[in-house]
Amino acid sequence: MRTEFHPPRGPWPLTGWAAAGLLSLSAALPAWAGEKPLMPASVPKAYTQECGSCHTAYPPGLLPAASWQRLMTGLDQHFGTDASLDEATVKQLATWLQANAGTYKRVRSEAPPQDRITQSAWFKREHRGIDAAVWSHASVRSAANCVACHSGAERGNFSERGLRFPAGLDLRYRSAWDD
Structure with missing residues (x-):
């Protein structure tokens, strides 16, 4: 009579596709190291109320700091619209945007034409x-x-x-x- 081998019950050893999946995930981890999320966990209410009332409240990581600075100092001519805010709100949002700007690896040093996210090289590549x-x-x-x-x-x-x-x-x- 032939006796079959049965592995012990409990935690399974990592073999086959599970091991390959874990290996590929671990290879991707260094790319994520040091990256901040596109949209920080804490978003000022004024950002979603003021900026999000006319368009998507874009994650600050999608533009470099220089772009956010130009946008915040030119709200009276914000893409053809007067989006002026009171001084305290501008200061709060500008500080937050600067602290979280350019976190997306492809925009750290790339200021798109007219500071438009949709004109950035990475946006055009992704949507080609x-x-x-x-x-x-x-x-x-x-x-x-x-x-x-x-x-x-x-x-x-x-x-x-x-x-x-x-x-x-x-x-x-x-x-x-x-x-």
């Missing part, structure tokens, strides 16, 4: 497969409307796992979401 017609669709409105496609944008999460295809958009544009 998006047809120009998508940006003007009624459910998207512009490249600056992150929440149209990124379900976690308000929390600073732009993971591809959180992508959603905008409502009413012609299915011929779907391939950019599926790659």
Whole structure:
């Protein structure tokens, strides 16, 4: 009679795909070391109220400190709109933005043209497969409307796992979401 070997019950040894997954995760950890999250855990209420009332309250890590400084000192001409705030609020938000600016590894030293996130080299690379017609669709409105496609944008999460295809958009544009 043949006796079969049965491994002991309890914690399983890391073999096969589990070991490979853990190894690949550990290889990625150094890339995350020292990185601050795109959207800090503590966000000033004034930021979400004032900035978030007109557009996505962008994570400060998406622009370098110099860009945030220029934006905060030019609120009277904020992309064609007067977004002026009282001095105390400007000081509070400018300090917070400076402390959390440029944390995203691709923007540390890269000030995009006109300090527009959508004009940065990394943004253009990430969105190169998006047809120009998508940006003007009624459910998207512009490249600056992150929440149209990124379900976690308000929390600073732009993971591809959180992508959603905008409502009413012609299915011929779907391939950019599926790659």
